[in-house]
Amino acid sequence: MIDGKTHVRGIFSKTEQRRLNFMDEQMTVNTDGWHKQPHYTQLALDVMKRIENTQLVPVTDPILKKPLESCSIGLDRKELHDRLLSAMEHYQGIGLSANQIGIQERAFIMYSDVKKKEIITCFDPLITEYHLDKIIMDEGCLTWPGLWLKVERSEGIRCVYNDVDGELVQVEMHGLESRIFQHEYDHMEGTNFTQRVSRLKLNMAKRRAAKMKKKSMFSMSA
Numbered sequence: 001m002i003d004g005k006t007h008v009r010g011i012f013s014k015t016e017q018r019r020l021n022f023m024d025e026q027m028t029v030n031t032d033g034w035h036k037q038p039h040y041t042q043l044a045l046d047v048m049k050r051i052e053n054t055q056l057v058p059v060t061d062p063i064l065k066k067p068l069e070s071c072s073i074g075l076d077r078k079e080l081h082d083r084l085l086s087a088m089e090h091y092q093g094i095g096l097s098a099n100q101i102g103i104q105e106r107a108f109i110m111y112s113d114v115k116k117k118e119i120i121t122c123f124d125p126l127i128t129e130y131h132l133d134k135i136i137m138d139e140g141c142l143t144w145p146g147l148w149l150k151v152e153r154s155e156g157i158r159c160v161y162n163d164v165d166g167e168l169v170q171v172e173m174h175g176l177e178s179r180i181f182q183h184e185y186d187h188m189e190g191t192n193f194t195q196r197v198s199r200l201k202l203n204m205a206k207r208r209a210a211k212m213k214k215k216s217m218f219s220m221s222a
C-alpha cells in the first residue's frame, strides 16, 4: 500500500510538508483509500489561520510594484510585526516585506544577525548613505522561489527606521545585514532584485531555476 504521507517525506521542504499535512487534515471524504478526518482539529485550524495570514502574493500582484508611502497613522506595529515574523518563519526566509504578503505598509522584517538569530522590524525605513565599495553576492527572494541572482550592492549603508515601539533608530550596517536591508528596501520602493541584473542574466537564471524544478519533480516520481 502506498502511504502518500510517508512516501513523500524527505522530498518536500518543511513548508510543503506542512501544506500536505494541512491538505490531509482537510480530507473529509469517506472513500476507500482515503482516511477520514471527521472534524477540524485545533491543529488544522491553527495551520489554516497561519496559512491565511502568511500567504505570499503572486509575482504578478500590482502591490509589489507600488512604491510604499509612510505607514498608516494608528498602525498596530506589534500586530504587523507578529504577522511578518510568523510569515518569515513559515517560509524560512531571512527577510520579508509587508507588501510580499499583501499588506500595503512601508515595513519589513529581517535578521540583523542570522547566527545570533537577532531580528529587527523596520517601519518607514530610509537609506541615507551608501558605501562606495560594491559587492556581488547570490541573492534569492521568497516571491521568486528557486531563483538565484548575482546582485551587486553597496557593502555598507547608513539608514534610519522606526522600531516596533516607535523609537527612531539610526544605524550603520555592513555585510549580510546591509545586503538584506537593501533587498527589502527595494520592495519598499516597488522594485525587486530581478531589476538589478541584465535581462540576459535574468533569463539564464530563470532557465536554471526551471531546470532545477524539473529535476526535483523527476526525483520525486522516481
Ligand SMILES: [Zn+2]
Pocket: 140, 141, 142, 143, 183, 184, 187
Ligand atoms: Zn525579496
